[in-house]
Amino acid sequence: MSAAAAGLHYGWVIVATLCVTETITWxxxxxxxxxxxxxxxxxxxxxxxxxxxxxxxxxxxxxLAGIPVGRWLDRRGARLLMTVGSCLATALTFLWxxxxxxxxxxxxxxxxxxxxxxTLYEPAFAAIVQWFPTGRDRALLTVTIAAxxxxxxxxxxxxxxxxxxxxxxxxxxxxxxxxxTTIPLHAFLLRPPPHLAVSxxxxxxxxxxxxxxxxxxxxxxxxxxILAGAFFMSNxxxxxGTVHLIPYLMQYGYSAxxxxxxxxxxxxxxxxxxxxxxxxxxWVGPRWVVPGLFLAQTAGMGLLPVIGWLPSxxxxxxxxxxxxxxxxxxxxxxxxxxxxxxxxGSISGAIALGANxxxxxxxxxxxxxxxxxxxxxxxxxxxxxxxxLVSVMVLLTDTGVRLSEREPR
Numbered sequence: 001m002s003a004a005a006a007g008l009h010y011g012w013v014i015v016a017t018l019c020v021t022e023t024i025t026w027x028x029x030x031x032x033x034x035x036x037x038x039x040x041x042x043x044x045x046x047x048x049x050x051x052x053x054x055x056x057x058x059x060x061x062x063x064l065a066g067i068p069v070g071r072w073l074d075r076r077g078a079r080l081l082m083t084v085g086s087c088l089a090t091a092l093t094f095l096w097x098x099x100x101x102x103x104x105x106x107x108x109x110x111x112x113x114x115x116x117x118x119t120l121y122e123p124a125f126a127a128i129v130q131w132f133p134t135g136r137d138r139a140l141l142t143v144t145i146a147a148x149x150x151x152x153x154x155x156x157x158x159x160x161x162x163x164x165x166x167x168x169x170x171x172x173x174x175x176x177x178x179x180x181t182t183i184p185l186h187a188f189l190l191r192p193p194p195h196l197a198v199s200x201x202x203x204x205x206x207x208x209x210x211x212x213x214x215x216x217x218x219x220x221x222x223x224x225x226i227l228a229g230a231f232f233m234s235n236x237x238x239x240x241g242t243v244h245l246i247p248y249l250m251q252y253g254y255s256a257x258x259x260x261x262x263x264x265x266x267x268x269x270x271x272x273x274x275x276x277x278x279x280x281x282x283w284v285g286p287r288w289v290v291p292g293l294f295l296a297q298t299a300g301m302g303l304l305p306v307i308g309w310l311p312s313x314x315x316x317x318x319x320x321x322x323x324x325x326x327x328x329x330x331x332x333x334x335x336x337x338x339x340x341x342x343x344x345g346s347i348s349g350a351i352a353l354g355a356n357x358x359x360x361x362x363x364x365x366x367x368x369x370x371x372x373x374x375x376x377x378x379x380x381x382x383x384x385x386x387x388x389l390v391s392v393m394v395l396l397t398d399t400g401v402r403l404s405e406r407e408p409r
Contacts (some may be wrong), residue, residue: 278328
């Protein structure tokens, strides 16, 4: 077997490993919090705003950690980083089960932000991009489809554990699951990609074989800032819709159960969007697929203010869900398509700083906007206009860069 064929073969071992570890980590760290939310409020004697603030803090820290995490990934690969991150996630999940005050909860989730930054999609995507010079869309698709079922698998299990043994003992059990699965899988199977292994033994002055711009060079291109702003706006709008859609639908006569099911189906449609991303991207190319998904999100958000005149919310569910599912893959692939693979981790981490920060900002930010705008219709209308603007900006901005550019000496 040739070296290239062997590398490609082991790349799929990396994909299979990440399918398992991403599903488990997302299911426990991210989706466990809402399951245990009410129980934590009661046990800690704190309001929902106070308790959810800890989750927002963790998401904010994860966003800020994106750039240093990306630099590490570019230089050393994902193996050590994700192994240490899984150890940290395991320890913090156990400590989470022992918190007695809101202050302790905030301390745990301050550190959990680092664990999320080193174990969730950003380092996983970087590992895949490093292993797949070509055909990475299929590899990214495989991991995101698998991890897309994290909530489907883990939230019912966590709800059953909550009823059976309480939230504290549930977290102890989940910490054990993290320990016996994610730590050994990351430690033993996430080998460094061939080009990193070669560069470690090569002369430091020799040019890297893998092309690509540095973060500093990427920052000088307008397309970087346009993409960063677009993905920020996309995540802000999606998270805002998730937070406010249930009470909004109930204003139009939806029952609480039907409104919740509608939001749930938006999440389910993300998997469908990811499945169609690869053929759509191959058909129209990255130049069109990225603004196209923002336009789809614009259409879905734009229909919300007139939902009272629609016979069904199905078009909204399809557009918002599929667009958000595609957005995850688009952000992962377009960075390497435009800026190259050499410094993918750093550039992706810089864009993720805004994209992931939007998730932390959106719940409180959209609530403040709602107070000023005084109606959900105006809120969703403003978000639709903002999405339309970023769609046009991405469409009109030149995506061509010269991968031979280097930082000025």
